[in-house]
Amino acid sequence: MLIPEQLLLSYGAETETLEPSHIIFNEGENPKYYYQIIEGRIKLNHYNDEGKELILAILDKGLSVCELLLFIDKTYPVNAVTFETCTILKLPKSHFTKLLDENPAISRDINKFLSERLYYKYIMLENNSSLRPETRITGMLDYHKSFYEDQTKFSYEVPLTRQQIAALTALRVETVVRTVKKLEKENYLKIINRKIYV
Structure with missing residues (x-):
């Protein structure tokens, strides 16, 4: 688990259970929440000009969903959609920032996680050019x-x-x-x- 569930709850996170194919957010929307998966899987996808779905990532329990966008002033470049019934924790962006400010060890964990994601993105880009x-x-x-x-x-x-x-x-x-x-x-x-x- 990226951030302990109890810590998220103590900062005001809400638990939500979502049905399969539920859209958590759409491409082009502004990030307002930190999301962490408790149960189930979520896909990050995009539709090309021809309407074909491109799946960019499958996120499993314990992972966060597009948290990197909480650090910059950009809209979502992807959609987040549940694959199956999911339970997530949802924490407002301002509460998430406060949590990181007050918990430097968690902040370091998030930095490590983001660095790993970036590393694997580079590897995937390299492989796709083969x-x-x-x-x-x-x-x-x-x-x-x-x-x-x-x-x-x-x-x-x-x-x-x-x-x-x-x-x-x-x-x-x-x-x-x-x-x-x-x-x-x-x-x-x-x-x-x-x-x-x-």
Whole structure:
């Protein structure tokens, strides 16, 4: 858990339970709250000019949602949408700032978390520039798994369809299917009931 639940509650956070496909915020809106996931998963997505969904991240319990925008005067560049029933903690921006000011250890943890996200973003960008489909796919899967607490082999169930992986990596679906099978033979991933585990 990024910030202890009790600490967030002591600064005025509210607990909300949201149904699947609930929009937490839309692209272009101003950030007003710090969000932390207690249960469930949230996707950060964007729609391109053709209306195709691009999933940029899958956030699991214990993670925060676009907290970096609470530090700058910019609107959200993505949408945040629940994948499933989610419970979140929601803390007003001014209370979040006060919490960080009064708890330097938490502030350092947030800085470390933001630095890790930035690091993995660079890695993902580098991988997506590769001409090799396996490099693009493994880079994207490693990036998404980096948000997940358990980093042991095959512990992360990838919550993306082959179509969504293709959209994230700018590959054709057929290429993704073929490459995923190749990666399974190389023991990089497992396929169980059509689900990918890394």
